[in-house]
Amino acid sequence: MPKSAEQSAIETKARRGFFRVLAGVGSGAATALVGGKLITGTKARAAEIPPPLAEPSGSVAIRMQEDLDATIASGKTPSWLMVVDTRKCIGCDACSVACKAENPTGPGVNFRRVIKRELGMGAQNWAIFKPVNCLQCDDPPCAKAVPTGMITKRPDGIVEFDDQKLKGSFAQAAAQACPIRQIHVENGKTYTQDTPAEQPYEQRSFVENGRVHSRKRGANDMQDSARKCNFCSHLLDVGVLPSCVTTCVGGAMYFGDANNPTSLIHEITKGRREFTGHQNLGLKPRVIYFEESMPGTTHISCTACH
Ligand code: SF4
Ligand code: SF4
Numbered sequence: 449m450p451k452s453a454e455q456s457a458i459e460t461k462a463r464r465g466f467f468r469v470l471a472g473v474g475s476g477a478a479t480a481l482v483g484g485k486l487i488t489g490t491k492a493r494a495a496e497i498p499p500p501l502a503e504p505s506g507s508v509a510i511r512m513q514e515d516l517d518a519t520i521a522s523g524k525t526p527s528w529l530m531v532v533d534t535r536k537c538i539g540c541d542a543c544s545v546a547c548k549a550e551n552p553t554g555p556g557v558n559f560r561r562v563i564k565r566e567l568g569m570g571a572q573n574w575a576i577f578k579p580v581n582c583l584q585c586d587d588p589p590c591a592k593a594v595p596t597g598m599i600t601k602r603p604d605g606i607v608e609f610d611d612q613k614l615k616g617s618f619a620q621a622a623a624q625a626c627p628i629r630q631i632h633v634e635n636g637k638t639y640t641q642d643t644p645a646e647q648p649y650e651q652r653s654f655v656e657n658g659r660v661h662s663r664k665r666g667a668n669d670m671q672d673s674a675r676k677c678n679f680c681s682h683l684l685d686v687g688v689l690p691s692c693v694t695t696c697v698g699g700a701m702y703f704g705d706a707n708n709p710t711s712l713i714h715e716i717t718k719g720r721r722e723f724t725g726h727q728n729l730g731l732k733p734r735v736i737y738f739e740e741s742m743p744g745t746t747h748i749s750c751t752a753c754h
Contacts, residue, residue: 508699508712512689515704515711520687525603526705528679529713529721530693532579533738536700539564539577543692543701547581550680550691552654552663554637559630559677560692578737579700581677581692582607582630586732593625594618605734606681611657611673619674627729630677634670638663655682679703679734 519526539562547560560581567574584607591599591607598614599622601607614622623631638650646665653662657678661670680690693701704713706721717736 508702509694511712512693512702512704515708515713516684516687516689518711519705519708522708524707526605527707528584528605528684528734529704529706529717530584530679530690530735531702531713531716531738532735533700533702534576534578535738536698537562537577537579538698538700539575540697542695542697543579546691546695547677550654550683551656551677552650552652553632553675554635554663555639556637557632557635557675559632559675578739579692580628580630581735582626583628583731583733583735584677584679586734587730589625589627589731590622590631593621598622602681604684606679607676608678608681609657609674609676611659611661611670611675614674615672619672622674626676627731632675634663634668634673634675636663636668636671638665641665658682 541562544558544560544562548558551559553559560579563578563580565576565578567576584605586601586605588599588601588607591601594614595618598610598618599607600610609622619631619633623629623633638646640647640650651662651664653660655661656670656675658681662668663670680688680692683690689703693703702713702716704711706713706717706719708714709719721732721736
């Protein structure tokens with residue numbers, strides 16, 4: 449539906465405010481009270497970086513699917529990027545649930561989590577939501593912690609595990625090396641393990657890292673293997689967008705081929721990979737965050753702490 453002039457004016461004003469905030473980042477000392485603690489933020493580099501573009505018009509979901517169709521039809525190797533606009537995340541956890549349904553994991557394990565923080569800023573309390581999954585680093589510390597070949601980069605940028613080799617102590621070493629703790633070692637637990645009846649959803653087979661797997665009791669071939677988000681590569685390979693992207697209620701998720709100059713992802717990132725958040729870890733992440741500073745400071749964003 450087309451936006452009203454009033455709605456567009458409000459959104460433009462909000463975006464300008466966000467841009468001004470970004471322009472102020474890095475201009476001085478950065479401190480704030482977060483969760484009752486005084487924290488000091490790193491000198492942000494966002495002052496040197498132009499802000500994200502305005503929101504695209506039309507249906508974002510349809511545009512992303514059309515972009516994906518075009519990439520597959522072209523036969524060219526894509527360069528996948530995910531953008532998370534934390535300004536739109538409403539903390540509903542729809543993406544986490546969709547991820548779990550798509551990529552079966554046991555209790556307490558999720559490839560996608562939404563971190564929620566309540567911040568005490570003077571008299572005001574604020575809630576901040578930040579969806580997190582593997583960043584598909586172009587310089588992944590997890591790969592450096594294990595023998596060559598156990599963790600590889602696909603040509604499209606996805607970090608893939610050889611889950612039949614990345615087991616036991618190797619899986620643990622990779623998990624320890626991930627600076628944002630996005631690797632889980634399969635422990636085989638199921639939601640009905642203490643009940644007599646295993647449920648069908650726990651017995652179904654699924655595709656991960658290019659192989660068909662099962663978490664059935666007594667027949668879990670991923671036991672002790674390292675696991676993580678892989679941009680739902682099994683879906684991408686057949687022309688379907690990642691589950692967390694298609695289920696995002698707040699419209700906070702974008703996904704696409706950065707090599708395609710007419711794609712939505714190229715439009716909203718303006719072809720850049722450098723934004724705030726995780727950049728200072730030197731990981732060259734393929735998950736990019738659009739965000740705003742916390743209230744009461746022009747310097748600190750949610751990625752300052754997590
Ligand atoms: S976020 Fe962690 S698990 Fe993912 S590629 Fe980077 S280091 Fe590896
Ligand atoms: S891309 Fe797939 S595996 Fe990764 S967080 Fe989203 S739903 Fe989960």
